[in-house]
Amino acid sequence: MVKKYNFGKLVFSLEGKDKVLIHLQEELTSIESTSGKEQKIRFIFGDVPKDLDNGVFASPVISDGKSFLYExxxxxYQVIKEENGNFKILIKSDTLRKKYRYLPKYSRFKDWNFLLPSEQLAKNFMYDVFDYITQIKNVEVGQSYMHASSFQKExxxxxxxxxxxxxxxxxxLKLVGEQGWKFLSDDLGLIDTEGNLYRSPKKMQIYAYNLEGQPRLKELLTKGRGLLDRINWNYRKKYKGIKKVRRRVSAETLFGDDLVxxxxxxxHVFFIERVNNSEFSQRQLSVEELSQRAANTVMSEIDPYHKIIVALCTAQNDSILPEYSSLYQSTKSILSKAFSNINPILIRIPLHAGPNELVGYLNKIIE
Structure with missing residues (x-):
């Protein structure tokens, strides 16, 4: 069964058969659509060829000029660029090791995300396949990712x-969970050339350090979680540290539908950086400077695109994906248009300032 999704202006679909599909469909439920528009990307789960006839080997890819294989x-998966420029992606998840197939709950208990093996693969798909493939098509329809947390109120x-x-x-998390703002995105937000922000369906990854000194946020994350889930969290936090335990959770699960x-x-757009001083400061930021900063940040977030395009260019099969400089310039151009009617602000925060101080400072500016 083919399921279509409207992600801002981009239409894509999932189909086929694979153990990860149920998790991906659940994660993307909020943008599922019955749109009759043509899909720019078709993710087809099932068989993937082992090799390509006359394919050029340039690790980590094998390419034939019209498609490439990557593992x-x-x-x-095989990324096929069709004659109309759309992507058809044949993809298959790896076979799980026996202990993961037969003891999935054991694997989940040992995992720092507390995810089943198939859920771990779904997470990998979202970060390592979905992000860079969709960004390539985002820019074609006049929208782009930005590495941003975003939220809305009135x-x-x-x-x-x-x-x-x-x-x-x-x-x-504090502004939505404590002050009633509505969630739009964490990690990668989506914005178009007119400056419209779209809700990101990707689940958030919340670490133990996000909850330090934040009782309300801890309550939101831990409510309804089972005994083994809590044991895993507390054990890893105590013995591995606050950066070695996290949970993937949807905005609806964490905040409720009314706060999404x-x-x-x-x-308003703020670019935030930490500096080695003791005081907060701010200054106006030009749209050109913000776009440059934001585009570079996006490019750093869409791995493994960089190593794939370098390999494709080495094999002179660079027509399948846009070259790095081209995708960067397209990203920067779209972000520049998106920010054109905004007065961006650069906020420099002290190196050791905590989230309470940051939110307090943001509240003063926003008001």
Whole structure:
């Protein structure tokens, strides 16, 4: 059965048979569609060829000029560029080792995400296949990812753009979970050239460090979780550390349907960076500078695109995917248009400032 999805302006579909499909369909439920529009991407789960006739080997790919094979992150797949430019992707998840097939709950208990083996593969698909493939097609329809936490309340829609590890996720969790803002995205947000932000269906990854000193957020994450889930969390936190245990959770599960938005026009955008000083500071940021910063951050988030395109260019089969410079420029151009009616602000936060201080500072600016 083919299931279609509207992701902003991009239409894609999932079909076929694979152990990960049920998890992917569940994760993408919020954007499922009955649209009659043509799919720009078809993910077809099932058989994948072992080799390509006259294929050129350039590790990690085998390419024949019209398609390429890639294997990694738990999947083998063939990306086929059709005559109309659309992607057909034949994909198959790896066979699980016996102990994972026969003892899936044991595997889940040992996993730092507390995921079944098939759920782990679904997570890998979203990060290592879905992200870069959809970004290539995003730019063709006038939209792009941005590495941002975003949220909306009444006539205000905020995007916090930053490099990883700055604190944007915890800030978003507090603003939505404690102050009634509505979730739009974490990790990769989606924005079009008109400045419209779209809800991201991807599940959030919440670490133990996101909950340090945040009793309300801890309550939201842990409610309804079973005994083994809690034991796994507490054990890993105590013996492995706060960066070695996390949970994947949908926005609806964490916050409830009423605190999840679908789309909203961007009104405020902040680029946040940490600096080695003791005070918060801010300054206006030009649209050009913000677009450059944001585009570079996106490019760093869409692995394994970089190593694949380098290999394809080496084999002179670079017509299947856009070259790095082309995708970067398209991403930057779309973000520049998206931010054109906004006054971006650069916020520099002290190196050791916590989420409470960051949210307090953001509240002053937003008000």
């Amino acid at each position: 990694g992150q738990g999947f083998k 006539d205000k829609t905020i995007a916090i753009v930053a490099w990883g590890g700055i604190g944007k996720t915890t800030a978003m 938005s679908k789309t909203a026009p961007l009104t």
